[in-house]
Amino acid sequence: MSYSEIVDMLSGKGLKVTPQRLAVLEALMTIKDHPTADAVKEYVRRSNPNLAIGTIYNILETFCEKGIIKKIKTDKDFMQYDIEMHKHHHLYCEQCDYIENYYDEELDKMLQEYFDKKQIPNFNIKEINLQIIGNYKNHKPTKNS
């Protein structure tokens, strides 16, 4: 995504284009790793030492509201954020706590067809996300492993 595309994306959603928001976006796009607010802070502070952690939370929340990123559901006591907006699921490795994106259009189609036929009483489905829990066969090198 080019600089001008980013600017258009933000202003298209009624958000002012600030250096802080650009820095957080750049961090999210660079890290990819489903960072925590703190990881974003660490990244951003290299170039922007005064960016307040409160501002980062503020920006992340705003981005969530505008659908630019999503919060990831985990059983941890801190939040993780996901900037990948193409439909995907998550692999949760129990050994290293790494969360990997999993893309599978065939699966998505199968689920879509299944729930088109089989409605859930009294419930409108907006989206379905799989938590695929397990562990890597050959452990991936990550921060946590």
Added chain:
Amino acid sequence: MSYSEIVDMLSGKGLKVTPQRLAVLEALMTIKDHPTADAVKEYVRRSNPNLAIGTIYNILETFCEKGIIKKIKTDKDFMQYDIEMHKHHHLYCEQCDYIENYYDEELDKMLQEYFDKKQIPNFNIKEINLQIIGNYKNHKPTKNS
């Protein structure tokens, strides 16, 4: 589950049978609602006013380790616990934040067969849980709604 079954279940996992653990178990089995630690405390304190919140966290963590309950993955900043051990998925209502269990053996079989055929490279699947996100058509009466 009868009292003696509960006792056997706890001691079978190497846990001492204490009044506090029994109280927390009873709360979990009665509330069912995926309670927070605080909701468990509220329930338990009616009969056990001195049960410390730290002890509740301690017990809940122990139960998780022993596979008696599970933490539910959410995007909230507090934990919720699930004592239902039969395979199930979760409906997340965006309007009222209620999390409902969803049982569907046909779906489970379909997923099982799908991933038996289609392995995920370098990843052993232990379990798959669906987060079905949406909202109730006719809103259910809950604490939050």
Added chain:
DNA sequence: ATACTAGTTAGGAATAATTCTCATTTAATA
């Protein structure tokens, strides 16, 4: 270019969930 204004940020205090510490108590076992 300049001024205006609503929206945004910095910095730090406040909050709330959770964890930790450790002295005391207790369940299970011998």
Added chain:
DNA sequence: TATTAAATGAGAATTATTCCTAACTAGTAT
């Protein structure tokens, strides 16, 4: 009944996140 490892109570400590407010700034109109 005595022993001991495990569990609990009480509250302090920690940590992620939110809140507050004065200062600042991007976008817009003048």
